[in-house]
Amino acid sequence: MPQTPIVHFEAASTLAVVVSSNEPLLFLSDELKVIAASASFCRAFEIDPASVPGSRLGELGNGEWAMPKLASLLSATASGSANIEAYEIDLQRPNHKTLHLVVNARTLDDGNIDHIRLLLAVTDVTNARAEARLKDDLIRDKAILLQEVQHRVANSLQIIASVLMQSARRVQSEEARGHLHNAHHRVMSIAALQRQLSTSHGGSVELRAYFTQLGQSLGASMIADPDRLAIQVTVDDSAVSADVSVSLGLIVTELVINALKHAFPDERTGTTVIDYRSSGNEWTLSISDNGIGMPVGSDAPKAGLGTGIVEALVKNLGGEIKLSDAGPGTVVTISHQESAGLRTEVSTAA
């Protein structure tokens, strides 16, 4: 016979609810005596259900629940001076790895203020925490890997750029040197894009920053006297996908190279403007200069590789290219209309 007579009897239904709870639960008296434990609790923490009734919290299992901090928090909850909400404890058992638990305790109020009982819910978050840590590790690893890839791409582009410039310094032919320099500009255009992408989120490229960098890069290598020639960038807040930006960047590169090479002979001064604006699916890119203007008729230069590249890229983007007199100078406008893609399809089908 227990020495302390049980004054209160628990309703069978209450005990049934506790025992059948899916969530590990302990039903305690205010003296931290275990009235009932859910089957899930016994299963999760390897406690013999037969040993539960009448034992004290600290006596459960091998005494691993005798945590002074938990006991004092529960006592405080019982007296109404505290509330255990999502309190974290480590359960240490011999021959088991430490479990990370989240406990919630509250008093059960059935109107009888002399009869205080506690309900302690225990959640094992060991695996969840481990998974979260693993996820963090993976995210960090991926970020490091991405940085490493970007570093390698930059190094590879540097190798190509170095080799092209070495070749350009060695060749005798002025024409060959020009071609090598152009190839170098194309590589640097992709490099500027790569730099823009490495600082962007979600893989879209902000054109103003990209074209500004592109203009600086082209200016640095092609403009000997910045007081004579300048590149100006007037671009709205548009952002495009990485593959579209490759095409746009290469078009800008070709057209700016062209303008700087041909529009300002004989020490002319002038400005080349890179302009881009978009609205919905419609966009317009224009490269204009205030130079000598395009020669026409028999004086017109033979279309070079640059022209071919631009035409191919514009076609890819579903755009239209227009060359006009800017008075003074030349403006090349590439535009993409909402219905442009459709019209191209119709005309090729016809």
Add this chain to the structure above:
Amino acid sequence: MNNGKPVVLVVEDSALIRMGAVDLVLSAGYEALEACDADEAIRMLESRDDIDLVFTDVQMPGTMDGIKLSHYIRNRWPPVKLIVASGAAILEESSLPFGSRFFSKPYDDHAITDAMARLLSSDAPLAPTA
């Protein structure tokens, strides 16, 4: 100075990039020396006293990367000018010794020779590093 020509030490572990950088230095009219890591660079700096500028990569095998090397050089050979280039994420020039220049890779040859010319022509005493 060597025959009146400034001497530039290129520190870079990638052979092709190093070759290109040496070619760049020569084409700019300077004398070029090369090292494939920080340790070799320090040995060269210790063995001769005519190096005016060090143009270094950041990520290199060996005991020091280019950033540590640049600080080491600033402390031991304060007059030596410094240019640092890297393919890694954009670096703050503030993490480099005072007065050094940073370029991200791939760098533009003109930008590098321009920076070399400016650094080599400035004989202004360096402000003490904070």
